[in-house]
Amino acid sequence: MDTAEIRLIRSQFDTVTASASHRDRFARTFYAQFFARVPHCRSLFPAGMDGQRAKLVAALEYIVRGLDDTESMLPFLAQLGRDHRKYGVEREHYAAAGNALLDAMRETDSDEPWSPDRDAAWRELVALITTTMSDAADADDYPALWEGTVVSHERVLRDLAVIRLETDSPIPYAAGQYVSVQIPQRPQMWRYLSPAIPSNPFGQLEFHVRRVSGGWVSPAMVNETAVGDRWRIGSPLGGLHVDRESGKDVLMIAGGTGLAPLRAQVMDMAQRGINPRVHLFVGGTYPCDLYDIETLWQLSLSNPWLTVVPVTEENDNPWWHPYPSPEPPPGLHQRLLGPLGKVVGQFGSWADRQVQICGSPSMVKTTAYALQRAGTPVESIIHDPLR
Numbered sequence: 004m005d006t007a008e009i010r011l012i013r014s015q016f017d018t019v020t021a022s023a024s025h026r027d028r029f030a031r032t033f034y035a036q037f038f039a040r041v042p043h044c045r046s047l048f049p050a051g052m053d054g055q056r057a058k059l060v061a062a063l064e065y066i067v068r069g070l071d072d073t074e075s076m077l078p079f080l081a082q083l084g085r086d087h088r089k090y091g092v093e094r095e096h097y098a099a100a101g102n103a104l105l106d107a108m109r110e111t112d113s114d115e116p117w118s119p120d121r122d123a124a125w126r127e128l129v130a131l132i133t134t135t136m137s138d139a140a141d142a143d144d145y146p147a148l149w150e151g152t153v154v155s156h157e158r159v160l161r162d163l164a165v166i167r168l169e170t171d172s173p174i175p176y177a178a179g180q181y182v183s184v185q186i187p188q189r190p191q192m193w194r195y196l197s198p199a200i201p202s203n204p205f206g207q208l209e210f211h212v213r214r215v216s217g218g219w220v221s222p223a224m225v226n227e228t229a230v231g232d233r234w235r236i237g238s239p240l241g242g243l244h245v246d247r248e249s250g251k252d253v254l255m256i257a258g259g260t261g262l263a264p265l266r267a268q269v270m271d272m273a274q275r276g277i278n279p280r281v282h283l284f285v286g287g288t289y290p291c292d293l294y295d296i297e298t299l300w301q302l303s304l305s306n307p308w309l310t311v312v313p314v315t316e317e318n319d320n321p322w323w324h325p326y327p328s329p330e331p332p333p334g335l336h337q338r339l340l341g342p343l344g345k346v347v348g349q350f351g352s353w354a355d356r357q358v359q360i361c362g363s364p365s366m367v368k369t370t371a372y373a374l375q376r377a378g379t380p381v382e383s384i385i386h387d388p389l390r
């Protein structure tokens with residue numbers, strides 16, 4: 004797509020993302036139009052569509068923001084197409100979804116008119132999305148989804164569980180990718196989780212799950228999961244990775260369970276002989292939020308290319324976690340105090356690094372902003388679609 008078309012698309016999409024109510028209205032219109040065209044598809048979706056609507060706008064936002072970088076956008080669309088097979092989505096549903104998207108977009112209250120140029124630009128984008136997704140879905144030889152059994156569930160904090168599974172056959176994901184997951188307690192409510200270990204031939208998977216209060220699925224994952232539960236897992240998504248060709252060292256910044264995909268990559272790198280240098284900042288509110296710090300210290304002791312820097316906003320644990328936090332082994336970085344983005348920014352410019360940020364949407368945004376202010380170019384920073 005040329006720059007004029009991208010500009011037209013972005014200016015229209017800015018109206019969709021102008022506020023939470025705009026986002027919601029757009030997504031409601033999309034699904035109303037979609038289900039009017041293919042009513043039998045309604046049963047493929049959960050009864051409560053709030054999460055689904057938020058996911059739709061987040062994915063579109065990611066696509067629209069990345070339009071000038073087709074090299075990463077097309078693989079992302081192909082991944083989405085492969086992943087959508089788990090819903091039972093067929094080729095003909097893409098035409099209905101494309102037309103619903105155009106209708107919903109036309110109905111947004113933009114200050115600018117829906118001109119023929121704007122219409123043509125959106126048609127082109129919709130064709131790109133639907134063709135890339137459906138072609139990739141048709142071409143994929145892997146199953147639409149995998150099933151796995153929970154083999155351990157460890158409550159490492161009151162609101163955080165480490166859950167391990169063994170899948171019936173290994174899932175071919177790259178370290179740093181994420182997958183969608185469905186649990187027996189919440190049928191049809193797929194949620195994204197990032198494996199915290201690399202893929203292996205035994206089908207072992209590890210997820211770190213934080214309970215979001217008021218959430219539909221994460222409280223059930225943390226509170227109700229039992230050994231023996233059967234989980235369903237969709238195709239791998241995302242492109243967090245270390246670019247070995249760039250010759251650049253790496254800066255990784257993790258907030259909370261955002262550690263998972265970065266940890267998987269570091270573990271994957273530990274299996275190789277030669278690696279770029281990696282600085283991994285891992286942050287939380289309290290010292291106890293650094294629930295996996297001892298594993299990271301062990302990794303850095305045996306891998307001299309890895310530096311781990313713990314960061315917390317508070318110096319002491321809260322009253323509900325009255326246990327001392329572990330001290331770093333001699334020679335390793337002491338914990339630093341302050342908001343993660345600010346602390347990383349205080350080190351100056353990271354312009355010579357490839358940067359990965361992973362955590363809550365607000366953490367990713369504030370950290371990326373702090374890095375840019377300190378001189379790190381925006382093109383060096385990658386992150387997943389915001390959670």
Ligand SMILES: Cc1cc2nc3c(=O)[nH]c(=O)nc-3n(C[C@H](O)[C@H](O)[C@H](O)COP(=O)(O)OP(=O)(O)OC[C@H]3O[C@@H](n4cnc5c(N)ncnc54)[C@H](O)[C@@H]3O)c2cc1C
Nearest residue numbers: 054194195196197211212213218219220221260387389390
């Ligand atoms: C690429 C990606 C990877 C992810 N990886 C992980 C992971 O490894 N581990 C993990 O625990 N989670 C991960 N998530 C988040 C996860 O997919 C769910 O969004 C989260 O668990 C909440 O689901 P829920 O059903 O409990 O809440 P929902 O019912 O979906 O949401 C309920 C309310 O909580 C808000 N909310 C949703 N998520 C958050 C949040 N993180 N913080 C604060 N408020 C929130 C929503 O806006 C909504 O108002 C990932 C998300 C993405 C996009």
